[in-house]
Amino acid sequence: MAKQNLYRMFGLAAMAVSIVHAAPSAVTCASCHRTEAQSQPATAMGVGIELPGDQEPLIKHPKLNFDKNGYHYTIERQNGLSQYTVSDANGKLTLPIKYAFGFYNLTFVLEYQGAFYESLVTYYQDVEGLGITMGDDRIRPHNLVEAMGRKTSEGEITACFSCHGSGGVTNGKLTLDKLRLGVSCEHCHTGAAAHMEAISAGKEAPLPRKLGDMRAEETSNFCGECHRTWEAVVGQAIFGEKNVRFQPYRLANSKCFLGNDTRIRCTACHNPHADIVRQDAAYDHACLECHAGKSGSLPVAAAAAPTQKACPVADKNCVSCHMAKVPVPGTPAVFHDHDIRVVRAGEPYPN
Numbered sequence: 001m002a003k004q005n006l007y008r009m010f011g012l013a014a015m016a017v018s019i020v021h022a023a024p025s026a027v028t029c030a031s032c033h034r035t036e037a038q039s040q041p042a043t044a045m046g047v048g049i050e051l052p053g054d055q056e057p058l059i060k061h062p063k064l065n066f067d068k069n070g071y072h073y074t075i076e077r078q079n080g081l082s083q084y085t086v087s088d089a090n091g092k093l094t095l096p097i098k099y100a101f102g103f104y105n106l107t108f109v110l111e112y113q114g115a116f117y118e119s120l121v122t123y124y125q126d127v128e129g130l131g132i133t134m135g136d137d138r139i140r141p142h143n144l145v146e147a148m149g150r151k152t153s154e155g156e157i158t159a160c161f162s163c164h165g166s167g168g169v170t171n172g173k174l175t176l177d178k179l180r181l182g183v184s185c186e187h188c189h190t191g192a193a194a195h196m197e198a199i200s201a202g203k204e205a206p207l208p209r210k211l212g213d214m215r216a217e218e219t220s221n222f223c224g225e226c227h228r229t230w231e232a233v234v235g236q237a238i239f240g241e242k243n244v245r246f247q248p249y250r251l252a253n254s255k256c257f258l259g260n261d262t263r264i265r266c267t268a269c270h271n272p273h274a275d276i277v278r279q280d281a282a283y284d285h286a287c288l289e290c291h292a293g294k295s296g297s298l299p300v301a302a303a304a305a306p307t308q309k310a311c312p313v314a315d316k317n318c319v320s321c322h323m324a325k326v327p328v329p330g331t332p333a334v335f336h337d338h339d340i341r342v343v344r345a346g347e348p349y350p351n
Helices: 022-028 036-044 054-061 143-147 154-164 190-200 216-228 229-234 241-245 247-252 279-288
Strands: 061-066 069-079 081-088 090-097 099-102 106-112 115-124 131-134 148-153 325-327 333-337
Touching: 054 069, 061 115, 061 131, 069 115, 081 143, 090 106, 090 143, 106 143, 106 148, 115 143, 216 229, 216 247, 229 247, 241 247, 241 325
Parallel strands: none
Antiparallel strands: 061 069, 069 081, 081 090, 099 106, 106 115, 115 131, 115 148, 325 333
């Protein structure tokens, strides 16, 4: 099992597919995979990075203000570019926002004196305003540079561009002059480019590996290359409510997680070519694959499979009870906890 190896190295490949912004070979994927090609580019994973001209939240809100730890933050849009300013009684520091990572919430990558920084404040959709970036709530800056953002290591920033875009990382090095929004089919479907090239040349085309053949643990590790694996979270000691956003880690902690089962894998609930569904009832079918309804009945597809006991309360809107909403400390962000369990009021957050 993956839990037996706490410090296994993990790569950072992206869990997204882009047709509009990807390489020419990705466009030919649409000739056979039309449904995926139509839905995926508009998803959060399909966009990944918003460049200055397309930073819709900042266009909608041309001036944003926020105060924290004695510093004042302003993001103001002028001439098609947003400027990020942090100031205090002694002065101010202003930098252009070139890269906005995310889709609903935007965290900014800033360049200062030849180094990359993760902005200390993030735009949050739910409040339509700024707040402290997730994971940075305990930082207490001593000067304008520290208040501007957290300096990133080379490994961290390449991982960020690798997961959020295409072409921005080549052989482990940043190649931002080749950066494209979203990520190409090849990120998830290894061999897709060779497959398309062979078809275009009228040759026999080797098929990329079918990701639908993965079982739960393998899928969790695959998606976790960007969304954080169980090993990555434990190895980096990311504990407390802030790890609620690392879904593969949280899911692996669930009592119902079985590594060799397909019913509990990420894609049993989430279509990677479509955006996240926000209605709780949309996930009932997945819960009932293992848990009988109150009547004791199971879906036809699951009737022959080993079952778990039925919930005595309800068989609808399961995630509203068993996947608690957890706020990320110090931020406006709230996530459904993928540690599926019976949630009891007053219980401490389970790591």
